[in-house]
Amino acid sequence: MSVGVTRSLDDWYRTLNRIYLDQNFYRDTFSIFGHLTEIVGGLSLLGSEKQKPGVDPLAFMPKAIGWWLALCGKVGVRSVEDMLWAKFPYVCSYCQQAPHLNDPCQERKRAHRGANWESLQQIGQTNAARRPRTLGAWQKRTQRWRRRGQGNLRRHLPCSKV
Numbered sequence: 001m002s003v004g005v006t007r008s009l010d011d012w013y014r015t016l017n018r019i020y021l022d023q024n025f026y027r028d029t030f031s032i033f034g035h036l037t038e039i040v041g042g043l044s045l046l047g048s049e050k051q052k053p054g055v056d057p058l059a060f061m062p063k064a065i066g067w068w069l070a071l072c073g074k075v076g077v078r079s080v081e082d083m084l085w086a087k088f089p090y091v092c093s094y095c096q097q098a099p100h101l102n103d104p105c106q107e108r109k110r111a112h113r114g115a116n117w118e119s120l121q122q123i124g125q126t127n128a129a130r131r132p133r134t135l136g137a138w139q140k141r142t143q144r145w146r147r148r149g150q151g152n153l154r155r156h157l158p159c160s161k162v
């Protein structure tokens, strides 16, 4: 297993922001968000399964993570792991199931107009022992709870590629 997969996500977060501090220091939040949006647009090829000549959509994944970490650094997020766990405490943030179930998820989203943050906080405390500790574990966890309803995207996100 490579160091990249065994390293914690927060360690990646701090390291990447330290490495790119000189380049990103003078960029404003909207500039970084613009780069992230552009890269995520390339990722949409994975979801739609469209192909563009000479474009490898998987190449957008590490760039998207890098720009997301830069944006989090720019707005002062203390811990990206805490932020992710608050929304995804081993369950889908809407249907609160693992794996995610599409139909109940859509119904619950409509009924609650978004995630139920109080409930997610309680689930996060209950599932604390299941919280991923490495980047590789976060990737595997994400694949597991999003198994249903995201078939096309999941097929394109092997856990060892980031």
Ligand SMILES: [Zn+2]
Binding pocket: 092, 093, 094, 095, 096, 097, 100, 101, 102, 105
């Ligand atoms: Zn769901």
